[in-house]
Amino acid sequence: MTSLPAGATTEDPDVxxxxxxxxxxxxxxxxxxxxxxxxxVQDVVETLEWASANNVPVVPQGARTGxxxxxxxIDGCVLLNVEKLDQILEIDVEEQIAVVQPGVINATLAAxxxxxxxxxxPDPGSKxxxxxxxxxxxxxxxxxxxxxxxxxxxVRALQVVLADGRVxxxxxxxxxxxxxxDLTHLFVGSEGTLGVVTEVTVALRPAAARPLAAVxxxxxxxxxxxAVADHLxxxxxxxxxxxxxxxxxxxxxxxxxxxxxPGVGAVLIAQSDAxxxxxxxxxxxxxxxxxxxxxxxxxxxxxxxxxxxxxxxRLVGLALEQYPASLVDDVCVPRRNLAALVDGVERIxxxxxxxxxxxxxxxxxxxxxxxxxxxxxxxxAQQAFNEVMRLGLELGGTITGEHxxxxxxxxxxxxxxxxxxxxxxxxxxxxxDPRGILNPGRVINSTVTGRGQNDQRSS
Amino acid sequence: MTSLPAGATTEDPDVxxxxxxxxxxxxxxxxxxxxxxxxxVQDVVETLEWASANNVPVVPQGARTGxxxxxxxIDGCVLLNVEKLDQILEIDVEEQIAVVQPGVINATLAAxxxxxxxxxxPDPGSKxxxxxxxxxxxxxxxxxxxxxxxxxxxVRALQVVLADGRVxxxxxxxxxxxxxxDLTHLFVGSEGTLGVVTEVTVALRPAAARPLAAVxxxxxxxxxxxAVADHLxxxxxxxxxxxxxxxxxxxxxxxxxxxxxPGVGAVLIAQSDAxxxxxxxxxxxxxxxxxxxxxxxxxxxxxxxxxxxxxxxRLVGLALEQYPASLVDDVCVPRRNLAALVDGVERIxxxxxxxxxxxxxxxxxxxxxxxxxxxxxxxxAQQAFNEVMRLGLELGGTITGEHxxxxxxxxxxxxxxxxxxxxxxxxxxxxxDPRGILNPGRVINSTVTGRGQNDQRSS
Numbered sequence: 001m002t003s004l005p006a007g008a009t010t011e012d013p014d015v016x017x018x019x020x021x022x023x024x025x026x027x028x029x030x031x032x033x034x035x036x037x038x039x040x041v042q043d044v045v046e047t048l049e050w051a052s053a054n055n056v057p058v059v060p061q062g063a064r065t066g067x068x069x070x071x072x073x074i075d076g077c078v079l080l081n082v083e084k085l086d087q088i089l090e091i092d093v094e095e096q097i098a099v100v101q102p103g104v105i106n107a108t109l110a111a112x113x114x115x116x117x118x119x120x121x122p123d124p125g126s127k128x129x130x131x132x133x134x135x136x137x138x139x140x141x142x143x144x145x146x147x148x149x150x151x152x153x154x155v156r157a158l159q160v161v162l163a164d165g166r167v168x169x170x171x172x173x174x175x176x177x178x179x180x181x182d183l184t185h186l187f188v189g190s191e192g193t194l195g196v197v198t199e200v201t202v203a204l205r206p207a208a209a210r211p212l213a214a215v216x217x218x219x220x221x222x223x224x225x226x227a228v229a230d231h232l233x234x235x236x237x238x239x240x241x242x243x244x245x246x247x248x249x250x251x252x253x254x255x256x257x258x259x260x261x262p263g264v265g266a267v268l269i270a271q272s273d274a275x276x277x278x279x280x281x282x283x284x285x286x287x288x289x290x291x292x293x294x295x296x297x298x299x300x301x302x303x304x305x306x307x308x309x310x311x312x313x314r315l316v317g318l319a320l321e322q323y324p325a326s327l328v329d330d331v332c333v334p335r336r337n338l339a340a341l342v343d344g345v346e347r348i349x350x351x352x353x354x355x356x357x358x359x360x361x362x363x364x365x366x367x368x369x370x371x372x373x374x375x376x377x378x379x380x381a382q383q384a385f386n387e388v389m390r391l392g393l394e395l396g397g398t399i400t401g402e403h404x405x406x407x408x409x410x411x412x413x414x415x416x417x418x419x420x421x422x423x424x425x426x427x428x429x430x431x432x433d434p435r436g437i438l439n440p441g442r443v444i445n446s447t448v449t450g451r452g453q454n455d456q457r458s459s
Numbered sequence: 460m461t462s463l464p465a466g467a468t469t470e471d472p473d474v475x476x477x478x479x480x481x482x483x484x485x486x487x488x489x490x491x492x493x494x495x496x497x498x499x500v501q502d503v504v505e506t507l508e509w510a511s512a513n514n515v516p517v518v519p520q521g522a523r524t525g526x527x528x529x530x531x532x533i534d535g536c537v538l539l540n541v542e543k544l545d546q547i548l549e550i551d552v553e554e555q556i557a558v559v560q561p562g563v564i565n566a567t568l569a570a571x572x573x574x575x576x577x578x579x580x581p582d583p584g585s586k587x588x589x590x591x592x593x594x595x596x597x598x599x600x601x602x603x604x605x606x607x608x609x610x611x612x613x614v615r616a617l618q619v620v621l622a623d624g625r626v627x628x629x630x631x632x633x634x635x636x637x638x639x640x641d642l643t644h645l646f647v648g649s650e651g652t653l654g655v656v657t658e659v660t661v662a663l664r665p666a667a668a669r670p671l672a673a674v675x676x677x678x679x680x681x682x683x684x685x686a687v688a689d690h691l692x693x694x695x696x697x698x699x700x701x702x703x704x705x706x707x708x709x710x711x712x713x714x715x716x717x718x719x720x721p722g723v724g725a726v727l728i729a730q731s732d733a734x735x736x737x738x739x740x741x742x743x744x745x746x747x748x749x750x751x752x753x754x755x756x757x758x759x760x761x762x763x764x765x766x767x768x769x770x771x772x773r774l775v776g777l778a779l780e781q782y783p784a785s786l787v788d789d790v791c792v793p794r795r796n797l798a799a800l801v802d803g804v805e806r807i808x809x810x811x812x813x814x815x816x817x818x819x820x821x822x823x824x825x826x827x828x829x830x831x832x833x834x835x836x837x838x839x840a841q842q843a844f845n846e847v848m849r850l851g852l853e854l855g856g857t858i859t860g861e862h863x864x865x866x867x868x869x870x871x872x873x874x875x876x877x878x879x880x881x882x883x884x885x886x887x888x889x890x891x892d893p894r895g896i897l898n899p900g901r902v903i904n905s906t907v908t909g910r911g912q913n914d915q916r917s918s
Contacts, residue, residue, distance in 0.1 A: 094688060094795050117694070139637045150635060153612065168879035174791045175823040176609060177857035178598045178648050179864060179875050180902060181884055185644040189637050206694030229553060235576070235665030277736070332633045336553050364634040398636035405638060416638050420627035424891060425640055431890035432883060443639060 002050040004078065005043040010035050019064070019081060020073035025327045026382055027069025027407045032059070035079040041159070041167065041198045047080050048196065048437075049165035057440050060192035062103055065130040066138060067328055068406025070191045070442050080196060082133055088112055089199070096204045097156060097173060102133025102197050109202075118204040121148035121239075124402065125317055133197050139189035141402030143240040143271075143313075146363035148205070150402065152188040159199035160187055163433040173201055186428070191404050192439040194432045209275035211239060213306035214282045214299040216268045216289035217261055221245050221358075224266035225339035227292035228362045231270070231285050232335065238281065240271040241363030242313045245342060248357040249312075251319040251372075258312050261296055268294075268362065269313050271306070316359050323355075323372040327385045331392030332366040332401030344391045345369040352384040353377070366401035386412075405443045413444065461509045463537065464502040468495050478523070478540060479532035484786045485841055486528025486866045491518070494538040500618070500626065500657045506539050507655065507896075508624035516899050519651035521562055524589040525597060526787060527865025529650045529901050539655060541592055547571055548658070555663045556615060556632060561592025561656050568661075577663040580607035580698075583861065584776060592656050598648035600861030602699040602730075602772075605822035607664070609861065611647040618658035619646055622892040632660060645887070650863050651898040653891045668734035670698060672765035673741045673758040675727045675748035676720055680704050680817075683725035684798035686751035687821045690729070690744050691794070697740065699730040700822030701772045704801060707816040708771075710778040710831075717771050720755055727753075727821065728772050730765070775818050782814075782831040786844045790851030791825035791860030803850045804828040811843040812836070825860035845871075864902045872903065 010016070011034050020029045033056070036047045051058045060080050061071035073079055086103035093116050100109055106127040110120045123142035124130055130140065135151045136158070142150075157171030171177070171184035187194055218224045224243055231241070244252070244267045249260060260267070268289065272281035279299075286297045300306035320326050333341050342358055345367075349356035354377055360367035369388050373381040389399045389412050399405075399412045414422060425444050429436070469475070470493050479488045492515070495506045510517045519539050520530035532538055545562035552575050559568055565586040569579045582601035583589055589599070598611045616630030630636070630643035646653055677683040683702055690700070703711070703726045708719060719726070727748065731740035738758075745756045759765040779785050792800045801817055804826075808815035813836055819826035828847050832840040848858045848871050858864075858871045873881060884903050888895070 094692065095793050096691075139641070141635055141637075145635060152641070153608075162879055162883075166879040166882075167877075168883060169877055170880060172791075172857050173793055174825075174856050174860070175794075176600055176604060176791045176820075176825045176860040178600075178861055179857050179859050179868070180648075180872055180880070181653075181887060182598070182611070182644045182648050183880060183883055185641045186887075189641050194640075206696065232555075233553065237665065332631075332635045334554050334632055335634075361635075366633075366635050397633050398631050398638050400638050401633070401635040402637055409638075413639055418626075418628055420621055420625040421629060421639070421642060423625075424621075424627060424642055427890035428640060428645075428887060431886035 002046060002053055004034060004036055004050050005046045008036050008039055008043045019061070019079050022064040022066040022069060022071040024067050024069035024072070024406065024408050025325065027072050029072035030075035030077065032073040032077045032079045035081060037081050037084055039084050041161065044080065044082065044161045044196050044198055045165045045167065047078060048161055048163060051078055051437050052164045052435060055435055055437065057437050059439055060196045062133040063105070063129055063131040065126045066134060066406060067403045068408040070137070070404055070406030070439065072407060074440065082196070082198065083131065085198065091116055093118065095173065097201055098204060099199060099201045100132050101199060102131060102136070104132045106130055106132060106135055113204050114207065117207050119207050120154065120202060120204055122151045122154055132200050136188050136197055136200055137191050138402070138404035141361070141366065143242060143361060145361060146241055147237045147239040152185055154202045155184055155188050155200060156203050157201035158184055158187055158197050160195035160197055162195050163435065163438050171201065189404070191406060191443050193429060193443050194438060208273040209278065210303035211271040211273040211306055212278040212282055212300050212303060213269060213271045213309040214285050214297060215309045216286070216294040216297045217264045218266040218268065218294055221266040221342045222339045223293045224268045225342065225362070227268055227289045227294065228338060229335060230288040230292055232363060234284060234288065236281055236284060238270045238285070238363065239273050240269065242269045242359065243362035244313065244316065244359040245357065247355060248316055248359040251322065251357055252312050252315050254322060255315055255319045267312065269309060313359070320357060320370055320372060324374040325381070327371040327381050329369045329385055329388045330400045330403040331388060331397050332364060333392055333395040333397030335365045337395040337397070338362060338365050341367060341391065341395055345388055348384050348387045348391065352380040354381050354384050356384065364401065365397065407442055410443065410445065461505060461512055463493060463495055463509050464505045467498055467502045468493050478520070478538050481523040481525040481528060481530040483526050483528040483531070483865065483867050484784065486531055488531035489534035489536065491532040491536050491538045494540060496540050496543055498543050500620065503539065503541065503620045503655050503657055504624045504626060506537060507620055507622060510537055510896050511623045511894060514894055514896065516896050518898055519655045521592040522564070522588055522590040524585045525593060525865060526862045527867040529596070529863055529865030529898065531866060533899065541655070541657070542590065544657065550575055552577065554632065556660055557663060558658060558660045559591050560658060561590060561595070563591045565589055565591060565594055572663050573666065576666050578666045579613065579661060579663055581610045581613055591659050595647050595656055595659055596650050597861070597863035600820070600825065602701060602820060604820060605700055606696045606698040611644055613661045614643055614647050614659060615662050616660035617643050617646055617656050619654035619656055621654050622894065622897050630660065648863070650865060650902050652888060652902050653897060667732040668737065669762035670730040670732040670765055671737040671741055671759050671762065672728060672730045672768040673744050673756060674768045675753040675756045676723045677725040677727065677753055680725040680801045681798045682752045683727045684801065684821070686727055686748045686753065687797060688794060689751055690747040691822060693743060693747065695740055695743060697729045697744070697822065698732050699728065701728045701818065702821035703772065703775065703818040704816065706814060707775055707818040710781065710816055711771050711774050713781060714774055714778045726771065728769060772818070779816060779829055779831060783833040784840070786830040786840050788828045788844055788847045789859045789862040790847060790856050791823060792851055792854040792856030794824045796854040796856070797821060797824050800826060800850065800854055804847055807843050807846045807850065811839040813840050813843050815843065823860065824856065866901055869902065869904065
């Protein structure tokens with residue numbers, strides 16, 4: 001009866017191979033049977049109708065910048081890519097909302113709303129290359145979460161195509177609303193396992209002032225962690241409060257000389273977008289830093305200088321690409337355990353003989369210890385990566401603060417959740433995707449494999 | 460095998476009658492078979508194990524201050540009341556979180572964290588009498604949502620007892636976390652239909668400055684609505700921006716002379732808790748108000764005077780109790796349709812020959828048109844109440860911004876949601892409560908009635 005959408009579907013093996021992975025390390029990917037580059041919601045509907053009728057797994061994907069393998073191909077699957085659904089459908093200045101398709105790049109949306117005097121805060125590190133659909137699928141975070149929240153905090157409504165091809169609207173355009181279950185936030189962070197998001201309504205804020213910033217240098221990460229606690233304990237909520245350890249600083253230094261003092265053990269960068277009150281906030285930050293043995297503190301006088309101060313943090317991703325291979329972790333711990341996390345990561349690195357550079361969103365307790373290794377160390381690297389998750393759980397934290405579970409951390413989810421929560425996951429997955437065709441085996445082990453057993457592919 | 464928890468269970472008809480309703484008008488309530496006043500999580504577990512084994516409906520309830528009938532008894536049900544689970548288990552100043560039992564009164568929690576220099580913002584009108592469990596069950600709002608968000612925005616983790624008595628933890632203590640589906644927010648707002656919440660971990664904020672306030676008087680609600688749009692359009696987010704129409708002002712005036720100018724058509728009250736910047740924010744509000752034909756604007760100089768200015772708004776609930784009967788609606792519309800909503804409500808009142816007093820959270824578009832009537836007008840009142848919901852939907856809004864669906868608005872939920880969203884509700888309900896024993900018939904029509912068909916009640 002149905003077929004994959006004509007004109008949007010390719011079976012060219014080279015194209016399929018190019019679309020078969022996201023940016024995760026150590027995640028297997030299979031051989032897909034087809035790639036659908038959806039040009040419309042109808043293409044998504046037809047793909048899911050066909051896949052549902054034929055019991056073929058579907059892997060939803062967009063910009064494929066994910067770090068957990070959630071968009072990797074499964075043998076025999078259809079890759080359903082929505083990157084061409086890239087229109088900003090509406091920016092409503094009065095209501096302070098935007099309605100976008102999932103393929104819109106995060107930074108594109110941020111710039112478009114800024115042109116209208118508004119602000120879309122969620123700023124994952126991938127903001128220049130990742131799309132809103134993926135940000136929603138993983139409930140992506142970023143630097144500004146401490147003050148403004150994560151992606152999910154800005155999602156008001158979704159259009160979702162269910163596994164069988166039915167189109168559903170969740171949520172609402174209004175500021176508040178409690179009519180029925182919060183389906184919107186059930187789909188946010190569900191990594192393509194419950195439905196395919198085809199439209200997102202996000203809340204916006206009034207534009208913030210261009211941020212000022214300050215950088216503090218410390219001999220030890222423990223001092224820097226104490227400064228984080230001291231500053232937040234004084235009632236401040238900076239839009240960014242970022243930590244870089246010595247290994248991270250060294251990697252960045254290899255890429256560009258930022259004039260950091262020699263032998264620095266840790267750097268803490270704080271922003272303030274409080275306008276006329278920004279100097280006062282940064283003065284408070286300087287006070288906290290000096291109280292906690294900062295060796296030097298630089299406070300910017302203007303936004304351009306603040307940009308320069310942030311540069312070191314922004315270069316981390318590029319700096320770590322200088323190493324043959326890397327495996328980025330994403331644990332989030334209670335803030336009081338931040339120092340214990342950083343310290344424990346150093347011990348793990350020493351014990352497995354790998355380098356781990358740690359930086360991240362110190363204000364949220366969400367760090368990115370990144371194992372840097374050459375390919376001969378792959379097994380040790382993976383073990384070290386796992387040990388970091390184990391440490392995060394031991395410290396009362398979570399295995400993933402913002403990157404998602406995907407394939408990479410699936411086995412670890414069962415260690416974080418209790419039996420009843422895992423049961424609830426399976427029940428919900430089964431309830432909304434009874435045939436188990438949507439991104440099977442991601443987030444949770446599927447009870448239904450759905451791998452094309454009843455393949456009656458139409459011509 | 461199992462039995463209802465000894466010592467916590469009563470079958471006294473007078474007690475049962477007293478616990479058989481919440482504060483909703485026009486909501487039927489049945490005759491319960493027993494009331495369990497849980498003293499521990501174990502009591503909740505035993506009650507649900509017994510009810511599940513015997514297929515007996517369970518109505519979870521707490522302070523019973525709800526406005527939608529969600530806590531009303533069902534014939535033959537067990538009322539499972541958690542008001543005695545009223546301990547604040549922990550206030551963690553460094554992590555800025557609190558862990559509480561569901562029976563803790565909202566204002567009690569707010570005061571306890573304020574003592575430690577922290578702030579729990581959600582402030583439903585019922586804050587002095589409603590409990591956190593009920594706030595979570597309905598995802599309660601309040602005045603401060605515009606700036607700070609609703610209950611759900613502050614819930615990090617839950618302990619929930621599932622229908623079969625298993626205990627589940629959702630979410631986490633950390634600031635961020637994306638491990639698995641967002642079960643926490645699926646349970647927030649689910650009105651006791653998916654599980655019984657026995658512990659809530661909430662995020663706190665640093666204490667805000669004591670608010671200043673300003674009151675503006677207008678000849679018409681349309682002018683006041685324009686002032687709302689003007690002030691928010693200038694980039695302000697006051698912690699409260701409240702509208703009262705002429706009927707509300709008259710009702711309050713009957714209770715206490717607040718010295719309002721005679722013949723006022725609408726009042727707008729704005730707060731600012733921006734500390735040293737508060738006078739600047741309120742000056743901007745005054746400017747917006749005067750631009751939109753305010754006849755008078757009073758700006759407070761100090762927090763005590765600000766308290767007095769807020770008094771009129773706070774007296775609304777009491778003022779409306781002067782009428783023989785009332786039916787409070789709760790629609791939320793896009794802000795640009797606020798004037799159309801208030802205007803339409805006036806037409807509905809005229810057409811049904813009832814009085815409707817409208818006030819509410821103008822900044823969020825969330826209004827409480829309250830039908831005031833004597834008992835001879837009950838049918839007209841109910842029709843007018845329904846027409847207000849119809850109008851809210853026509854204006855692109857929702858039938859409930861913060862009170863919940865319960866029994867009162869169940870038939871209307873099907874008008875707000877599309878077929879696929881309703882299907883998803885049924886599927887999720889069936890997945891997590893397969894026997895349909897948890898508050899059946901609330902929020903959605905249950906497919907499983909579960910009304911004690913297999914009653915094998917143990918002694």
